[in-house]
Amino acid sequence: MVHSEIVNLNGVEKSFGAVQALGGVDLRILAGECVGLVGHNGAGKSTLMNILAGTLVHDTGSISIAGNLLPGRYSVPLAHQNGIRCVFQELSLCPNLSVAENARVLHASLRGFGWRKRAGALLTGMLEDIFPANGIVASDIVGDLDIGRRQMVEIARAFTVTDVPLHLVILDEPTSSLDNVAAQQLMSFVRRFTAKGGSCILISHLLNEILETSDRIVVMRDGRIVDTRDAGSFDHQSLVGSMGSVAVEADNDGAKFVSRRADGDKTISMGVEGADAIPFAAHRGEIVGLAGLAGHGQTDMLVSIFAARGISVEAAHVPQRVAFVAGDRQTDGVFPLWSIALNTTISSITSMVHRLLIDPQREKQLAETWREKIAVRTPDVDNSILSLSGGNQQKVLFARALGSNADAILMDDPMRGVDVGTKQDVYRMIRQEADAGRTFVWYTTEMDELRNCDHVYVFRDQEIVAELARADLTEERILQSSFDQKAQS
């Protein structure tokens, strides 16, 4: 039974539209091992784990479980039947239910007389096993627990066993809301679990956790596995090194870069609490990049800058006119029922008002100007916005921000799922506008886009941990700052 195979992925590929998230991944997980999985944004970690958990269906390739090739479609129930569980980054508990009731949700067999007692005992027993003295009671409503305890419940629930034996637990950033002690408790539990023959896949931005806990480390980049070795043969440096891309020549063009910071004309500044915290500043005509792993506080920074517009005190100074380019264009960006023209001009309405009404002439003119300027591929600006491709919709959103009279433009990873040609158009446009004196704050998850920035702030755990001028920008330095350098204090 020792070192039998739990799951084997063979040539698994997955694309979302034009974007390839996974390009042929082979991954074999054996019984009794903990596999660390690392990679930067967009490396394909989450997609891969979603496929393993059954929540995403792969395009090509094969999955075999316990040595048997799966005939049909792989799915969530099938994953459960085969003892594969996943703790996702976003909490999947029901906040309105108690701790015991959440155990019931995962285990259909907990029913009949006294189910509540059994469910409570099952989950609190596991909680006690992983996180001793946690103070969680089975009747606590999950929504009333703090985020750390909620994560404990979520993790403990994934390890509970009723009628189906448990083989593999995927832990996706399990310690993101846990304190140091609880994180240590979890890691030692994972080692006990694997010693008894279970397997874990551990994803974390804390490289120490990965290095200390896993037996084997798999490094992903650009939707492929680029390195897989025993954990012992990695150290911090080599792990960060293998996550970076091989091509380094592009990094050198930063050398001839001239900083705009010398002018001293600050457009935005945001003070940060804490003695050794790095304050945020953006100067006139500057493109400032926000880097780091996704979800480490970059969007919150953009939102707080936007919320502070027009404020000028010691701690924060933000101009009155700020525009926001949303990343999630379906929910935050486009007005799906409106035409391209209306979508373009909505931010500039005040400048088009003539005798209390919107002047249709001016509106049309503005829309036409921007259509030509940024080359939106449409025969008529009065067509519906939904007649455009995703990339062109994003162009319209840029036009909306650029067409307004904003001094600063905040961009929340706007180029997700946009094709390369459109990206180049937009980069050029941003540079032009910056040269004309506008300030851009650009959160991006793509390393290449940071090369368009004059100054980069790297975020980790909701804080700015590094500040890099374009001349000093290298992929390695970003990676080093995004992942921890020393043990978390």
Added chain:
Amino acid sequence: MNRLITPRMLRSALPALSFTFLLAAIFYIQPRAMSYFGLNLMLNLGVPIALATLAQMMVITVNDLDLGIGAFVGVVACIGVTWLKETPLLGVAALLGCIAIYAALGALIHLRNLPSIVVTLGMSFVWLGFAVLILPTPGGSVPDWLRAFMTLKTPYLPFAVILSILIALLVHWGLMRTAYGTIARGAGGNPRSMEQAGWSGLRIKMTMYAMAGFFGVLAGLALIGLTTSADANIALRYTLLSIAGVILGGGEFVGGRISPIGAVIGALTLTLAGSFLTFLRISPDWQIGAQGAILILVLALRALINQAERKK
């Protein structure tokens, strides 16, 4: 803070407190209401409203809203005073058909991802038309067994009170204590993770809508048992009353946070509010507005408690 008076405790006690307060106020103004007969008179029309409120609560549990429940209760009432009396078999079949239509509505809303308020509001006109077809003019007569049941004389406590307590406890057990009720509430709390855990969202929604239909049928039957006749518009105001009852009882529009006992108390509170205003000699013209004011008052109290909780 004292473990006994947590904000959560206060919040769940609020419906009962406001009910007691209203009852005390009525007894103070009109001591003669403090009797078996007085209580029965004030509360017996609360039973159908409580049942309609529970029907509404089933739909609110899965994050939807039913704007057709009033018209639906009307249809049931019309079927009850015509077919159920004359051809009982056809009557029962029609009522079961109504519940099946409710389940189908749940399926439609889930599969097509439609907003429930649009579908149920649309259906309310269908129900109304259906009711007018069955009973074009007010009238009809109720089956004797139903009349006898609803006017049962019980010792000590009026039947309306006993019935309300029984219904509240039964639904509380079904929805809050059983393993299946947990799944239904979980679907309101985090639908995505329920599907990830392998539960069928379609089945949950159909079940809850069927339950809503079932309690809607009970509400209609309870209503005609008291009124002995019906007309198509008899229960139109139940739609808003039932929503108000659920919210007054401590439920929330989204998130699967509901309280069956609270909902029944909420419905009875709204019924009492009508009597209270009559005792105050407030003209019926102002009563709806005054009822609204009571609702706002209780909800403001709840908001205050929530605020206290956040500060903690």
